[in-house]
Amino acid sequence: MKRLLLLGLILLPCLAFAQTPAAPLTLEQRVTAAEVAVKSAQSAGDNAWMLTSAALVLMMTGPGLALFYGGLVRRKNVLSTIMHSFVLMGVVTVLWALIGYSLAFGGGSAYIGDLRYLFLNGVGAVPNADYGATIPHQTYMVYQLMFAIITPALISGAFAERMKFSAMLIFTTIWMFLVYFPMAHMVWGKDGLLNSSLGGKFPTFDFAGGTVVHITSGVSALVCALYLKKRLGYPTEPIRPHNIVISVIGACLLWVGWFGFNAGSAVAASSLASSAFVATHFAAASAALAWMFVEWIKTGKPSTLGAISGAVAGLVAITPASGFVAPMPALLIGLCAGVVCYFMATAVKHMFGYDDALDAFGVHGAGGTLGAILTGIFATNLVNDSFKDPAGKLLPLGLIDGHGVQILYQLVGIAIAWGLAIVGSLIALKIADMIVGGVRVTKEDEQQGLDLSQHGEEGYLLEN
Amino acid sequence: MKKLEAIVQPFKMEEVKEALKAIGIDGMTITEVRGHGRQKGHKEVYRGQEYNVDLLPKVKFELVVADARVEEVITALTASARTGKIGDGKIFVYEVAEAIRIRNGDRGESAL
Numbered sequence: 076m077k078r079l080l081l082l083g084l085i086l087l088p089c090l091a092f093a094q095t096p097a098a099p100l101t102l103e104q105r106v107t108a109a110e111v112a113v114k115s116a117q118s119a120g121d122n123a124w125m126l127t128s129a130a131l132v133l134m135m136t137g138p139g140l141a142l143f144y145g146g147l148v149r150r151k152n153v154l155s156t157i158m159h160s161f162v163l164m165g166v167v168t169v170l171w172a173l174i175g176y177s178l179a180f181g182g183g184s185a186y187i188g189d190l191r192y193l194f195l196n197g198v199g200a201v202p203n204a205d206y207g208a209t210i211p212h213q214t215y216m217v218y219q220l221m222f223a224i225i226t227p228a229l230i231s232g233a234f235a236e237r238m239k240f241s242a243m244l245i246f247t248t249i250w251m252f253l254v255y256f257p258m259a260h261m262v263w264g265k266d267g268l269l270n271s272s273l274g275g276k277f278p279t280f281d282f283a284g285g286t287v288v289h290i291t292s293g294v295s296a297l298v299c300a301l302y303l304k305k306r307l308g309y310p311t312e313p314i315r316p317h318n319i320v321i322s323v324i325g326a327c328l329l330w331v332g333w334f335g336f337n338a339g340s341a342v343a344a345s346s347l348a349s350s351a352f353v354a355t356h357f358a359a360a361s362a363a364l365a366w367m368f369v370e371w372i373k374t375g376k377p378s379t380l381g382a383i384s385g386a387v388a389g390l391v392a393i394t395p396a397s398g399f400v401a402p403m404p405a406l407l408i409g410l411c412a413g414v415v416c417y418f419m420a421t422a423v424k425h426m427f428g429y430d431d432a433l434d435a436f437g438v439h440g441a442g443g444t445l446g447a448i449l450t451g452i453f454a455t456n457l458v459n460d461s462f463k464d465p466a467g468k469l470l471p472l473g474l475i476d477g478h479g480v481q482i483l484y485q486l487v488g489i490a491i492a493w494g495l496a497i498v499g500s501l502i503a504l505k506i507a508d509m510i511v512g513g514v515r516v517t518k519e520d521e522q523q524g525l526d527l528s529q530h531g532e533e534g535y536l537l538e539n
Numbered sequence: 540m541k542k543l544e545a546i547v548q549p550f551k552m553e554e555v556k557e558a559l560k561a562i563g564i565d566g567m568t569i570t571e572v573r574g575h576g577r578q579k580g581h582k583e584v585y586r587g588q589e590y591n592v593d594l595l596p597k598v599k600f601e602l603v604v605a606d607a608r609v610e611e612v613i614t615a616l617t618a619s620a621r622t623g624k625i626g627d628g629k630i631f632v633y634e635v636a637e638a639i640r641i642r643n644g645d646r647g648e649s650a651l
Contacts, residue, residue, distance in 0.1 A: 310588065313590045313592075315583065315585055315590060316585055370584075370587075373587075374584045374587070374589075376584065378584065378585070380585055380586060381586070384586065417587075420586050420587065421586055421587025421588075422587065424587075425587065425588075434586060
């Protein structure tokens with residue numbers, strides 16, 4: 076028995092030899108195999124980061140923004156405000172899958188995408204070289220979807236506590252078609268008018284959505300605040316945040332999620348992603364301090380609400396700049412954002428008397444515009460080396476690189492975002508107004524609170 | 540029988556409770572309330588918007604005692620609830636027509 080086993084052991088290598096023919100690999104074959112392995116490893120690394128980033132950006136809407144905004148309203152409107160964010164995770168996803176992604180990222184025209192990706196036709200495992208050569212096209216599509224979700228949710232800060240839920244759904248749906256899809260296409264879509272890397276006529280630097288996300292939502296917020304008019308009792312009766320604790324949780328989730336938003340916009344697990352990550356974090360930190368200290372000087376007390384509002388303002392302002400600027404300018408951009416947004420949300424708002432309930436315009440509109448301009452100043456090819464002339468020489472990017480005309484391109488991008496947001500929002504509001512007979516809830520419903528009048532439930536039933 | 544309603548500073552609640560226990564008062568009802576007397580409220584600022592908060596949190600004690608014990612209870616309440624500053628609260632005294640213990644139907648002072 077033992078001898079038989081031994082014989083088998085001796086014969087085993089011969090058996091294996093018989094199964095694989097003895098042709099040794101040529102150098103060429105081995106190089107090809109190595110290339111395939113390297114590509115697959117890079118793809119795996121990039122794809123892992125991009126899927127993580129997509130999840131982080133979704134986390135910014137729910138629970139991040141939902142809690143941030145939810146805590147700032149009165150308790151009778153907490154669910155209504157949270158729902159403004161949460162429901163868009165459903166609405167925008169469906170729109171995006173059916174036609175939205177195609178209108179934003181289909182090529183062809185300078186202003187809006189075509190229908191090549193209708194029903195996500197052809198958006199699968201094969202990478203789209205224009206958008207992300209190392210990740211599945213499907214990853215890029217779902218990553219971009221998360222941006223499309225949070226943008227309209229940001230607007231809800233302006234119409235909180237007084238808009239009909241039905242009107243909000245209609246307004247948002249129309250707004251996506253009139254404002255978001257065209258703007259995303261112009262800045263990021265192939266052949267887009269403002270696209271800086273895919274042949275735009277006015278190359279605007281917007282790394283992660285300063286124009287597409289923050290200016291469009293912030294300016295639309297102002298239009299909504301003016302259109303819907305003030306909340307009952309504003310500003311004579313006390314309308315205080317009902318739970319700043321949940322707002323702090325929301326703001327911190329936004330801060331963390333923003334790493335996916337900005338660093339993910341490198342569309343690769345690259346050193347550019349690290350740079351954007353650092354710039355993002357630095358701007359949030361300096362802006363939180365800036366707002367806090369200005370408030371301390373102005374009102375005598377450094378408030379928690381002030382510190383978290385400042386952090387969000389800094390994150391907004393660094394968004395377009397994150398993949399273009401070095402750490403020190405990032406600190407400076409945050410500082411400017413903290414100070415400017417403080418005055419927008421306090422002095423300017425009171426001077427003009429509009430009721431931007433949760434300061435969506437003061438933070439996102441003003442911070443986004445400021446960030447877009449500062450990007451034109453501080454963008455440098457020391458940070459972002461993806462812009463080269465045909466000879467392979469690095470092109471100067473912002474004013475500090477000696478490319479002052481970039482500021483003009485930034486202003487073109489800003490002007491288009493403002494214009495589109497104003498016109499698109501007015502049309503969307505008007506249509507919603509006609510369909511549901513007034514976008515605003517009745518006086519009685521507003522007094523009762525939107526949680527009960529719109530949704531038939533209450534946020535806090537602590538006695539039960 | 541008399542009913543005493545004492546509205547006191549919330550941070551004095553434990554001290555008042557202990558003082559009442561110390562003189563043998565076992566029954567009381569405590570509620571968290573809001574209100575103001577002559578004490579001014581305070582200012583709160585949210586994103587630059589100032590609010591004067593004039594309804595301040597207080598704690599209300601309600602207890603019913605035998606006529607003979609009223610002065611003793613008032614002394615215990617004032618001594619324990621007093622800080623000497625404005626906002627210390629008030630005590631109101633009412634007549635009580637009847638008291639009934641639900642468990643066995645006892646009436647009057649024996650129900651207390």
